[in-house]
Amino acid sequence: MSTPTRRSLRIGVLALTGTILLALTPTAPALAANTIAVNSAKKKDDTTILINVTFTCDADGPNAIQGIALKDRPNYATAVAGPITCDGKGKNANVPAKLVKGAVLNVGDQVAVQAELVRVENKKIVQRYGKARKQLTVEQAPQPSPSPSPTPTAG
Numbered sequence: 001m002s003t004p005t006r007r008s009l010r011i012g013v014l015a016l017t018g019t020i021l022l023a024l025t026p027t028a029p030a031l032a033a034n035t036i037a038v039n040s041a042k043k044k045d046d047t048t049i050l051i052n053v054t055f056t057c058d059a060d061g062p063n064a065i066q067g068i069a070l071k072d073r074p075n076y077a078t079a080v081a082g083p084i085t086c087d088g089k090g091k092n093a094n095v096p097a098k099l100v101k102g103a104v105l106n107v108g109d110q111v112a113v114q115a116e117l118v119r120v121e122n123k124k125i126v127q128r129y130g131k132a133r134k135q136l137t138v139e140q141a142p143q144p145s146p147s148p149s150p151t152p153t154a155g
Contacts, residue, residue, distance in 0.1 A: 034061045034086075034117050034129035041069060041113045042141035044096065049077050049105060050141050051095040053115045053132070057086035062117035062129045067095035069105070070112040076103050082120060107140045 036055040044050050051067040064082025079097035095115065099105055113136050117129035 036130045036132045038113050038115050038132045038134040041136045042139045044141045049097050054092050056090045064120045066116050066118050067097045068114045109138045
């Protein structure tokens with residue numbers, strides 16, 4: 001037979017365990033966080049690099065993406081692309097970043113690519129959200145295929 005003290009202790013431990021489990025149980029799905037990930041950097045032409053990102057953001061958060069590619073010095077290429085639509089679902093975007101004057105970026109070069117979700121108002125960044133940075137090798141962006149010229153036919 002258990003004593004009253006043991007019984008109260010056992011009930012107290014069970015109640016405490018139940019409270020902890022209840023506190024750890026999720027009650028509602030979490031809202032989408034403002035997150036971004038850098039996927040690739042591709043050379044579009046001699047003046048532009050495309051920074052490919054995947055992002056998720058909520059509706060009252062960011063409205064643009066800032067992309068920066070760094071090689072030998074800061075702000076080697078930079079861009080702010082937008083507006084973006086934020087609805088809590090994952091999206092993919094290419095941010096075209098213009099190279100600074102005199103910068104040369106070749107396919108195969110190593111670059112540090114940074115992207116962040118931002119809120120822009122009156123052409124100024126007023127708030128910064130999620131940020132990602134990744135060391136990448138520059139790839140060649142697919143070139144648009146030229147439209148075939150009509151071939152003359154013998155008549």
